[in-house]
Amino acid sequence: MRKIIHIDMDAFFASVEQRDHPQLKGKPIVVGGRGGRGVVAAASYEARQYGVRSAMPSRLARQKCPHLIFVPHRFDVYKSVSQEIRSIFYEYTDLVEPLSLDEAYLDVTTNKPNHKSAIYIAQQIRKRIYAQTQLTASAGVSINKFLAKVASDINKPDGLKVILPEEVDDFMKTLPIEKFFGVGKVTAQRLKAQNIHTGKDLQKYNLIELVELFGKLGKYLHEVIHGNDNRMVKSNRLRKSFSIERTFDTNLETKESILAKIQELCLKLHRSMQDKGVKGKTVNLKFRYADFTTYTRSKSFMDFMDDLTTLQDTACQLFINAWDDESSLRLIGIGYSKLNTEIPESQLQFPF
Ligand SMILES: [Mg+2]
Numbered sequence: 178m179r180k181i182i183h184i185d186m187d188a189f190f191a192s193v194e195q196r197d198h199p200q201l202k203g204k205p206i207v208v209g210g211r212g213g214r215g216v217v218a219a220a221s222y223e224a225r226q227y228g229v230r231s232a233m234p235s236r237l238a239r240q241k242c243p244h245l246i247f248v249p250h251r252f253d254v255y256k257s258v259s260q261e262i263r264s265i266f267y268e269y270t271d272l273v274e275p276l277s278l279d280e281a282y283l284d285v286t287t288n289k290p291n292h293k294s295a296i297y298i299a300q301q302i303r304k305r306i307y308a309q310t311q312l313t314a315s316a317g318v319s320i321n322k323f324l325a326k327v328a329s330d331i332n333k334p335d336g337l338k339v340i341l342p343e344e345v346d347d348f349m350k351t352l353p354i355e356k357f358f359g360v361g362k363v364t365a366q367r368l369k370a371q372n373i374h375t376g377k378d379l380q381k382y383n384l385i386e387l388v389e390l391f392g393k394l395g396k397y398l399h400e401v402i403h404g405n406d407n408r409m410v411k412s413n414r415l416r417k418s419f420s421i422e423r424t425f426d427t428n429l430e431t432k433e434s435i436l437a438k439i440q441e442l443c444l445k446l447h448r449s450m451q452d453k454g455v456k457g458k459t460v461n462l463k464f465r466y467a468d469f470t471t472y473t474r475s476k477s478f479m480d481f482m483d484d485l486t487t488l489q490d491t492a493c494q495l496f497i498n499a500w501d502d503e504s505s506l507r508l509i510g511i512g513y514s515k516l517n518t519e520i521p522e523s524q525l526q527f528p529f
Pocket residue numbers: 185186187188189279280
């Protein structure tokens with residue numbers, strides 16, 4: 178039986194701004210641009226009372242709450258707070274999987290302080306976060322990632338929710354389908370069209386039926402509904418490389434289209450590394466010709482690097498140097514290795 182905690186900071190960016198600007202405390206604020214194309218990056222709980230939500234166009238947010246205060250973002254500050262929070266997590270376990278700057282899964286089945294209770298650890302972490310950052314976090318504690326994530330949302334803000342092993346079945350039965358992580362608005366509509374509104378409704382379908390109806394998602398739903406979410410907490414710390422790759426529906430023929438695709442993949446990789454606070458010393462490029470021959474090239478830097486332009490220039494140059502100037506490509510991959518999050522090999526060995 179595993180013990181998984183999901184920690185989620187409450188209205189993270191907005192709370193950091195209210196902390197650092199006391200005149201904003203208790204007021205409806207959003208982080209984001211107020212201009213025509215601005216989008217809400219985060220909304221304070223006061224703003225949420227007016228129906229303002231993150232990812233909402235600023236124009237709409239202003240309609241919902243005319244006296245809404247817009248605050249420009251300070252990503253560097255959010256990132257450094259995020260690092261502080263992560264170092265608290267690492268005092269309990271190395272099995273930490275950040276989902277974004279303000280959210281992470283922790284596997285505390287075995288843990289550094291050797292506590293038996295995951296509930297106790299979750300409370301300790303919430304207290305430590307508050308003491309160190311003056312910000313509140315909510316936590317969910319259960320037997321797998323799915324349940325821990327759903328749980329952390331239940332008593333938000335500044336709350337804790339535990340779903341004990343013996344409560345899992347009842348909990349799943351009454352869980353509304355919109356609360357299933359991974360089920361967006363569109364999928365929820367499709368499920369409801371099948372008369373599936375809660376976990377109990379889902380349990381009436383077997384695996385084959387769910388896969389027929391919903392493909393891959395059906396398989397996932399079947400697993401989680403029976404409490405069988407075996408997804409591991411994937412620690413960046415134990416990870417040696419970070420990469421993305423794409424196989425194309427139609428092979429890329431021209432140099433321009435290939436370089437454009439490399440730039441685009443670099444941007445995606447860059448964003449995901451930034452979210453997770455990961456940098457690397459080595460940039461890796463992989464590409465596969467239409468006849469399946471595959472090449473990898475890499476370039477190393479002296480220091481940990483996470484600069485987008487450097488990444489794009491390096492990847493494009495590696496490609497130009499290695500390409501035969503005529504063959505089309507079916508796959509491109511870009512990645513970093515020699516990561517700043519890696520624990521040196523020597524520290525991974527257990528003492529006798
Ligand atoms: Mg959050």
